[in-house]
C-alpha cells in the first residue's frame with residue numbers, strides 16, 4: 001500500500017507495465033528527459049533507455065502514425081498527447097487508421113496502442129489546454145475509451161489498457177494529477193477495466209460522472225445528504241464500451257438520473273447515457289434524464305472557466321430539478 | 326559516413342552559412358548578398374525597440390510570478406530576430422505569429438497590455454488582426470503557417486504582387502519555431518506556397534529548443550536547407566543580429582512582393598528563458614550553453630556599436646531605460662485593471678448569427694445568475 005497522487009500512480013503503473021513486458025514503449029513530446037510536462041513519465045527514460053521511452057519530433061500525426069507501425073511490428077506503444085487540444089493533428093491517424101485496422105484486416109492486424117490524453121479544465125490554462133474531446137472518440141467505432149478518476153484506478157487502468165489488444169484512448173483528469181492523493185494497493189486484484197462502478201450508494205437519485213466530474217458528483221452527494229437526499233454516485237470509468245448495467249440497476253431504484261461531464265452537452269456522452277437509460281428504464285423514470293456539462297461554446301478564457309464548468313451548484317440544481325417532475 | 330552509392334549524407338555538406346552584419350562584439354561586418362546602409366536613427370531605433378520589448382517581456386514574466394498572469398511565453402534572447410523581422414515589414418504586409426511574437430506585435434502597433442489578456446485568461450487575443458495586419462497568436466503548433474500561405478494566395482488573387490507599387494505589393498510572414506518545423510501543417514504550407522509561388526516568407530526562429538527537446542530531435546540538417554527540397558530558397562541568418570535579420574527579411578519580403586515566391590528564413594537564435602513560466606529548463610539543459618549564448622546578446626552588440634561610433638551616449642541609453650520604466654509601470658497598472666469578461670458573452674460570440682440553441686443557453690444562464698441575486 002502506497003499513498004500516491006494520480007500523477008504518481010500513472011507513473012507507477014507505466015513503470016510496472018514496462019517492467020512486465022519489454023514490448024511496451026512510451027512515446028511523445030518531452031516524455032524523455034523532462035518526464036513529460038506533467039511528469040507522468042518522470043524517470044522512465046533514465047531507467048528504460050531511449051529506445052523504450054522516446055522523445056518524438058513535434059508532430060502528433062507522426063507520433064500516432066509511427067505508433068501504428070510499431071504496433072504492427074509487435075510493440076505496445078503508449079503514446080502521450082501533451083494536452084487534449086493537441087490531439088487533433090493526429091485525428092486522422094486515430095480515426096481512419098488506428099480505429100479501423102483490425103476491421104479492415106479481418107482481424108489479422110492488431111493495434112494494441114494506448115493514447116494517453118490529459119483532459120478537462122479547471123487549471124487556469126490558456127486556450128486548447130482544457131478540452132474534453134472524449135465524445136469524438138466514443139463516436140468512432142474501433143476505439144475503446146476510458147477515463148480514470150482516482151489514483152488506485154489510474155494505477156490499475158493504465159496497465160489494463162496497455163494489456164488490451166485493442167487501441168484505447170486513455171483520458172486523464174489533469175486537474176487531479178497532483179491534487180488527488182490516495183492509498184494504492186499495488187497487489188490488489190484490479191477491477192475489470194470495462195466496468196463502471198458505484199462509488200457512493202444512495203437511494204433517491206443517481207448521479208453519473210467520469211474523470212474530473214466524479215469528485216464533483218461526490219461533493220454534491222455529501223451536500224445533498226445534509227439536506228436529507230440520498231444520492232447514488234457512479235463513476236463510468238469506461239466510455240466505450242459504455243457499461244450501463246450499474247446505472248440502469250440504480251435508476252430502477254431511484255427513478256432519477258443526472259449525468260455530469262465537462263464536455264459540451266450536445267452529443268456528449270451524457271446524451272448516449274440518457275438515450276440508453278430511457279430505452280431500458282422508461283417505466284422506472286420519475287423524471288427526464290438531465291445532463292450537466294460545458295455549454296455549447298468554445299472553452300472560455302480561464303478567468304471565467306468556473307462559469308463554464310459544471311460545478312457543485314449546477315449539479316445540485318439539476319438534482320433539485322429531477323424532483324420537480 | 327559517405328555512402329559508396331548515394332554519396333555523402335546532407336548533414337556532412339558544407340557548414341551552414343550564417344548571414345551576419347554585426348558581430349557579438351559589435352563589429353560591423355559586410356556580406357556580399359545582404360548588405361544595407363543603416364542610418365543612425367534606424368540603429369538607435371533598433372536599440373530602443375529591443376530594450377523596450379525586453380522590458381515588456383521581463384515585466385510580463387514578473388506579472389506571472391505575482392499571479393497576475395496564468396502563464397507567459399518569454400521572448401528573452403529573441404529580441405533581434407523579432408525586431409529585425411518586424412521592422413522590415415511595410416504597413417500592408419500581414420503577419421501570422423506564434424504565441425511568442427511579442428516583439429513583432431510591438432512593431433505592428435499592438436499595445437503590450439493587449440498581449441497580456443490571453444495569458445491572464447481574460448481573452449483569447451484582444452487586438453483586431455485587420456487593424457494591425459497581425460493575426461491572433463496561434464498556440465496549436467504550426468497551424469498558422471497554412472493560414473499565412475492561404476492569405477498570400479489571396480494577395481496573389483487580388484493582384485497585390487509584382488505591380489511595382491511599393492504601397493500595394495504585399496508580403497505575408499509565417500512565424501514558427503524549430504519544433505514546429507516537424508509538424509505536418511508546416512510542411513504542407515511549404516508545399517502549397519511553392520506550388521502557387523505564394524508571396525509568403527517562412528520565418529523560423531530556431532531558438533534551439535522545443536520545450537525540452539533540442540533542435541537535433543527535429544532535424545539532421547540546418548532547417549533553412551529544407552526549403553531547397555520544397556523548391557524555394559532558404560537562408561540562415563544570425564537571429565541575434567538585428568541588422569542581419571532586418572536585411573535578410575527585407576530582401577525576402579521584397580522577393581515575395583515582387584511575385585518571386587516564398588523564402589525560408591531561419592533566424593538562428595537561442596531561447597534564453599524557460600519555455601514558458603511553468604517550465605523548468607534546469608531539468609534538461611546545461612547552464613553552460615546559456616552562458617555561451619549570453620555572450621551573443623542581441624542588445625549589447627548594438628549598444629557597443631552605437632557607442633563606439635559615437636551614435637549614442639549615456640544620455641541616450643538612460644533615456645531609453647527611462648522609457649522602459651514607464652512602459653513597465655504602465656503594464657503593471659493596466660494589467661491589474663484588465664476586466665474579466667462577462668460569462669454571458671461567450672454565447673453570443675460563437676457564430677456570426679447566433680443559433681436558437683445558444684440563445685436559449687444564454688437565457689438559461691442569465692436566469693441562473695439572477696437566481697443567485699434574488700437569494701442575495
Ligand SMILES: Cc1ncc(C[n+]2csc(CCOP(=O)(O)OP(=O)(O)O)c2C)c(N)n1
Nearest residue numbers: 086425464465466502503504505534535536
Ligand atoms: C499541436 C501542438 N502540439 C503540442 C503543443 C505543446 N507545445 C507548445 S510549445 C511547444 C514547443 C514548440 O517549440 P518551437 O516550435 O521550437 O517553438 P518555441 O516554443 O521554441 O518558440 C509544444 C510542444 C502545441 N502547442 N501544439
Ligand SMILES: [Mg+2]
Nearest residue numbers: 502503534535
Ligand atoms: Mg524552439
